[in-house]
Amino acid sequence: MKQNMHIVILTAGYGNGHIQVARTLKQSLIRSGVRSVSVIDLYREAHPGMNSVSRSLYLYSPWFSAYGLDYYGWSYYATRDLQKTSAIAKWGNQLGMKKLITLLQKQRPDAIISTFPFGGITDQLQKHGIRVPVFTVVTDFSLHNRWLFTRPDRYYVATADLKREMIERGVPAEAIVVSGIPVREPFYEPVRSANPQAQAQAPRASERSRSVLVMMGAHIPLPDVQLITAKLLALPDVRVDLVCGGNDKLRRRLERRFAGHERLQLFGYVEAIHDRMREAACIVTKAGGITLSEAIQIRTPIVVYKPFSGQERENARYLERKGAAAVAISPRALAEQVHELIDSEVRRARMLQQYDELAAGCATETIVRDVLRLTGRLQAMADGQ
Known part of the structure; x- marks a missing residue:
């Protein structure tokens, strides 16, 4: 079925997982007939110098940790329950947002999918009068509050346990789909060809x-x-x-x-x-x-x-x-x-x-089907106004 849509997938290069999920979703969206899909490494586009330094710090963190300087672990646990109103969260939620708004005003996508915990996306869209559905794919089995700083139309999560934890932190149950984490197509094959x-x-x-x-x-x-x-x-x-x-x-x-x-x-x-x-x-x-x-x-x-x-x-x-x-x-x-x-x-x-x-079903298919259905429904509602 042809989908006359343009979809933007936002990701970041901290580890290989976020980017791999973005690519997997892009391939599935294209196969589903979506007209065009752009994958954007937002921090690399918006802050190339800072992105290069911070990625290096991330990649070398295990070696520093082995010598007693576990700065990545400390920062993760210190901010895991961070509130959106804190000064650190407000600062972090601004990173990449100016670039994002410029890209969205130029590309005018029909939907945004994020595979990285960028904060404040929905706030920025509302501030600039941009009406587009937003979807977040959580790529871990554990929850960090940064995933909650953007309130998308839908979250896709790995497990029912993670859904329950998000509900306890104030996310509406109807905004969460237990899909699993998307993996590449060959992993869904029942037997080797x-x-x-x-x-x-x-x-x-x-x-x-x-x-x-x-x-x-x-x-x-x-x-x-x-x-x-x-x-x-x-x-x-x-x-x-x-x-x-x-x-x-x-x-x-x-x-x-x-x-x-x-x-x-x-x-x-x-x-x-x-x-x-x-x-x-x-x-x-x-x-x-x-x-x-x-x-x-x-x-x-x-x-x-x-x-x-x-x-x-x-x-x-x-x-x-x-x-x-x-x-x-x-x-x-x-x-x-x-x-x-x-x-x-x-x-x-x-x-x-x-x-x-x-492993309940194909996460990639579940997410893509739901994104296209909800995006189409929201488009129809907007057209009817």
Whole structure:
């Protein structure tokens, strides 16, 4: 169905998740017949210098934290319950808004979707007399008050628990849809597509049941990777597939350290990471909302290693409380968790049962369908006035 609409998706480059969700939504909107979709990294457009510095501080925060300077974690927890009327919130809510209004006056979109907690968008729209529906996609399992500083026409959230927490903080229940977090289309496929060559290269079922996929992260690698790898390879008959992404230096270092080890396979960037995840008995990863959602959707048990302070730690804590992830803070504890997940059918079954409850349908389709329906309805109401 053709949708004669132009939609703007606002995002920010702090971690890979916000941008990845924006791209996933754009692809789905285009497939749904939307005329045009613009993805805008608002802070990069509005404040390029500040954005570059703040992104660097974000990306290097785990290293500083390891030496006792956990400035990112401190700032996250200090502002988690921040009120919109505070001086810090008022300052933060102005960032990028002048640029946003200029872009909106030029592009005149039919709807705005945000995948990052920009504050004060609806206030600015009202101030400048711009009438356009606003939608917010919350990309974590935990709640920070910055997500609430813009009051959109609709929130899309990961879980019913998160919806309840938002209601307790004053968000109307009808403004919240429990959609899940959008992930790329291949993760919604029930089975891997038939490919004789890929099938021939894939591990046999007996090997796959003891395969561990270690994912390093798009920008910030897992800590202690050599110790992790050694501990995992010490487990009986366990195969380790380690994805280094674009970190060639790390990959060469691991090749030297574990040269010739037959149960270790190193990869650079893997396009079809969903296939690797399906073949694994469990994954070892960071606690970004997108990676966790991908594993939940594809139903691969999760072990989170040393989650970083802030939203990743809160994501990990939430899933651990639900029985949907194991969390380890040392290489030894990690190996023990992996060993139990591989060998305990009861533990795996409990975790997969949680995934059945969390992965309720296709989040991307739910969001896109609702955005188009509500935008069309609001347009019709405006035209009828």
